[in-house]
Structures are given as C-alpha cells and as structure tokens.
Amino acid sequence: MTITTEPATVTRDRNPVVRRAFLFGTPLCYAVLGAFHPMSNPEVNDPTTLWIGLHLVQLVLIGAMGYVFWLLVEGMDGRAAGLARALIIPFVVVYTAMDAVLGIAWGFVAREASALPAADQLSAQALLDRLLEPTASGYVLYFGAGLLLLVLSLAVVFALAKSAPVPALVLIAVGALIFVTGHAAPLGPIGMLLFLGGVVWTELARTRTTSAAPAAHDVLR
DSSP, rough: OOOOOOSSSSSOOHHHHHHHHHHHHEEEEEEEEHHHHHOOOOTTTTOOOOOOOOHHHHHHHHHHHHHHHHHHHHOOOSHHHHHHHHHHHHHHHHHHHIIIIIIHHHHHHHHHHHHHHHHHHHHHHHHHHHTTOOHHHHHHHHHHHHHHHHHHHHHHHHHHTTSOOHHHHHHHHHHHHHHOOOSSTTTTHHHHHHHHHHHHHHHHHHHHHHHHHHHHOOOOO
C-alpha cells in the first residue's frame, strides 16, 4: 500500500535567499528608518534632506512590505489568505499616498519656503501649520491607511493560524498594532521589530515543517 500526503501550502518562490531577504530585510530596514525618522514635520528653515530621503526610501519599502505579506500567505487557500492577497494592493497604494508621497511633498514645500524672503516665510510657515490642522479627508486617509495595514496583518495571522506557532502570530499582530500608531521612534521601530520577530519565527517553523515533510511521503509496505 502506498500512502502519500500533500503539504498544506505550496511555496512558489524557488529562491530561499531572495525570499528571506524580503521577509527579514524589509521589516528590519523599516525599523532602521523609523529610528532615524524625525519626531515632527520640518518647518521653514529646518533641514529637509533627511526627511525627504527617508520618505523616498519609503516608496520602495512600502511596496516591499506588500511583497512580504504576499510571501507569508503564498500558496495558501482559505478566506483569510484570499482576503490578505486582496488587501495588498490597496494597502500599498493608500499607505504610499498617506506617508511617502505626502512626506516628500511636505519636505519640498518646507525646503522651497526656506528660500523665500523673510516676510514671505512667515506666510509659508502659517500655511504649513494650517496643513497640520485636523480635517475629515486627513482623518480618512490616515486612519484608512492604518486600518488597511492592521486588517491585512490580522488576515495573514488567521491564514497562518494552523501552520505557525501562536507566539509568532502574536508578535506579528502586536507589532502591526504598535506600528500603525506611527513609524517614528520609539513605537515605530519597536512595532516593526516585533513584527520581524514573528516573521522570522514563522519562517523558521515553516522550514522545519518542510524539512520533515519527506518522511510523510515515504512508501509504506
């Protein structure tokens, strides 16, 4: 009699080095970015090079985070995995607009305003201050981006519920929850490092399961 079992998931990424470079490197880079991220938006006559540079890097990192979520549920069936895949593109688009694009625009406005005559700089600063005032559209964009990230992370957690250690899933969920409060230090790096810890734990557990799988394919006579 021949007994075979099929693995619960199918990993389509054939290069484990590339896979882990994205899985581990992206959250780590985001944690480092958060450690250098200024606590407040630049004002007129403030340095803007670091601010603009960090938000330019985010254009890449946010897309890479979308790929991280894709890899975590790669080959999985079920509603949670399907929901996660469906939310990746909306998350990348909305989060990029909310954080990277707005951050880059703010930095360039502050930089150009610093070159204006002193009298005009006061008006430019007043405009920047007004942009920080709460608005309905601002709330929708900010909380919408955070909600997408949180729901996407929870969908991944539920998709992995049967194949990953519970503590690893807790780290992913708690890390995402902390990160959505803001990516600047200290909460941003803390949240992303917790997320990274959960991803590393999940990936190593998956590797051990995959390594043990051949035993389930042995021919029993």
